[in-house]
Amino acid sequence: MKITTLSAQQTEALGIRLSKKIKKGNIVGVYGELGAGKTTLIRGIIKAIEGVNLVPSPTFNIIIEYEQIIHMDLYRLGEEDFYSLGLDNLEEKIVLVEWPERFHYFLIPDIKIRIYVENEVKRVIEIDGIPWN
Numbered sequence: 285m286k287i288t289t290l291s292a293q294q295t296e297a298l299g300i301r302l303s304k305k306i307k308k309g310n311i312v313g314v315y316g317e318l319g320a321g322k323t324t325l326i327r328g329i330i331k332a333i334e335g336v337n338l339v340p341s342p343t344f345n346i347i348i349e350y351e352q353i354i355h356m357d358l359y360r361l362g363e364e365d366f367y368s369l370g371l372d373n374l375e376e377k378i379v380l381v382e383w384p385e386r387f388h389y390f391l392i393p394d395i396k397i398r399i400y401v402e403n404e405v406k407r408v409i410e411i412d413g414i415p416w417n
């Protein structure tokens with residue numbers, strides 16, 4: 285399915301909608317260039333599921349762990365560092381990954397979300413792997 289958003293707020297709202305379709309053990313890969321809106325979309329998911337208001341970007345932290353969610357950004361992560369992350373409880377959490385293509389052979393997303401930048405405010409967001417029924 286494909287959705288167009290016209291603001292960060294709309295993309296976050298889509299994240300809130302998506303949160304109802306994501307389950308423990310799911311790996312959700314979010315693809316898109318820098319500034320596409322990956323963190324914005326994930327922010328909606330985390331706010332809805334965790335009930336928190338502050339959702340920082342893990343670009344520098346690499347991993348931020350919540351009660352039910354692990355949010356990671358693999359953009360700056362080196363190969364050696366990936367192995368020392370100690371990712372051993374992934375099936376206990378919802379895993380939300382920015383730049384999953386960096387380590388595709390280890391983290392295979394069940395749900396794929398691709399964000400395409402059309403202009404400053406317009407994004408086309410393609411979602412695969414969610415049963416909308």
Ligand SMILES: Nc1ncnc2c1ncn2[C@@H]1O[C@H](COP(=O)(O)OP(=O)(O)O)[C@@H](O)[C@H]1O
Binds near residue numbers: 317
């Ligand atoms: N439709 C939109 N959806 C998401 N972000 C948008 C949109 N329009 C403008 N933006 C802006 O684009 C930026 C997206 O940043 P961010 O979510 O951190 O991107 P990424 O995590 O992909 O690098 C924010 O500054 C946001 O306000």
Ligand SMILES: [Mg+2]
Binds near residue numbers: 324341343
């Ligand atoms: Mg980001």
